[in-house]
Amino acid sequence: MADYNVYVSTQADRTAVKDAGGHSVAIHGDVAFDEGRLLLTWKSASPLPTAPL
Amino acid sequence: MASGAPLSPPGAGITGSSKGIRCARSIRWESTRAAGPMKGRTPPGQPLPARVATSCGGIASPIAAPPACTVPARRCCSRTTISSIADGRMPSFTGKSPGSSWGASRGSLVRNNHVARHPGRRWHLAGFRQPKLACHGKCGARYHHRAGRLYVEASQTTNLVDHNFVWNINGQGVRLADTDNAIVAYNFFGRVSEELVASKVATDRSIDGRKLTSKGNRFVNNVVVDQASLSCSRMPATWRTTTCMCPPRPIGRL
Numbered sequence: 001m002a003d004y005n006v007y008v009s010t011q012a013d014r015t016a017v018k019d020a021g022g023h024s025v026a027i028h029g030d031v032a033f034d035e036g037r038l039l040l041t042w043k044s045a046s047p048l049p050t051a052p053l
Numbered sequence: 054m055a056s057g058a059p060l061s062p063p064g065a066g067i068t069g070s071s072k073g074i075r076c077a078r079s080i081r082w083e084s085t086r087a088a089g090p091m092k093g094r095t096p097p098g099q100p101l102p103a104r105v106a107t108s109c110g111g112i113a114s115p116i117a118a119p120p121a122c123t124v125p126a127r128r129c130c131s132r133t134t135i136s137s138i139a140d141g142r143m144p145s146f147t148g149k150s151p152g153s154s155w156g157a158s159r160g161s162l163v164r165n166n167h168v169a170r171h172p173g174r175r176w177h178l179a180g181f182r183q184p185k186l187a188c189h190g191k192c193g194a195r196y197h198h199r200a201g202r203l204y205v206e207a208s209q210t211t212n213l214v215d216h217n218f219v220w221n222i223n224g225q226g227v228r229l230a231d232t233d234n235a236i237v238a239y240n241f242f243g244r245v246s247e248e249l250v251a252s253k254v255a256t257d258r259s260i261d262g263r264k265l266t267s268k269g270n271r272f273v274n275n276v277v278v279d280q281a282s283l284s285c286s287r288m289p290a291t292w293r294t295t296t297c298m299c300p301p302r303p304i305g306r307l
Binding site: 001002003004005006007008009010011021031033040 | 218220241243270271272273274275276277278279
């Protein structure tokens with residue numbers, strides 16, 4: 001079972017995610033990961049979803 | 054973008070025993086969000102505050118998206134300590150030494166590790182006697198195995214693979230072989246060339262008279278970056294097949 005996941009695309013031509021579950025979302029955003037500093041940074045263009053803890 | 058606090062050197066303040074492992078060093082965290090910056094220190098062995106994981110991970114919070122968000126990858130337990138606790142050996146985690154392999158383990162906890170640039174090795178969490186494994190941390194950076202970087206094998210009880218950075222993997226991200234009821238949650242996946250999670254019946258072994266199966270596994274509350282733009286867009290099908298192949302991505306910025 002896969003659900004409640006966030007599929008982030010950094011490309012404009014986002015591809016739809018199939019069978020991701022009814023509560024998963026696909027959003028567009030900028031993501032970078034600095035391996036040297038072990039630092040993840042990101043900005044999302046749309047609100048993040050609500051999901052159960 | 055906001056910047057994160059520098060991380061402490063790995064390997065400090067580690068304790069553990071042959072039956073388990075715990076982090077003696079607290080986890081530093083920092084985040085910025087619309088409500089203002091947050092900083093703090095999580096007590097040793099405790100998870101990050103939920104609001105940090107949710108607001109920055111974008112996974113599970115009923116809040117609006119922050120304008121900018123920074124999540125420092127976390128390190129806690131040292132690599133060598135984990136190995137020595139697991140099986141009594143002390144591999145160096147470099148070169149051709151063993152990675153991390155557990156056999157017939159139970160009650161193990163591996164969390165908040167940074168595993169990077171370790172060619173040809175993998176985290177192998179195997180248990181034939183009701184193990185309960187939790188692997189947290191960052192795994193990635195130029196791996197070359199085709200099998201999963203986080204590998205849970207032959208378990209019929211719940212295993213938890215959470216809070217990992219699975220990054221830059223030439224192969225599968227998480228492999229669940231002959232494993233039931235695993236929960237893969239709150240992980241970050243990026244640049245995984247094959248399946249994010251591969252779950253399958255790999256052998257015809259039995260535990261306590263019951264054939265091993267691959268069912269009841271869940272992939273929830275994860276953040277997946279750019280995987281949908283590759284041929285792995287049918288990611289959920291990886292619970293049923295291992296044929297999803299994606300070209301390795303170049304090293305560098307996403």
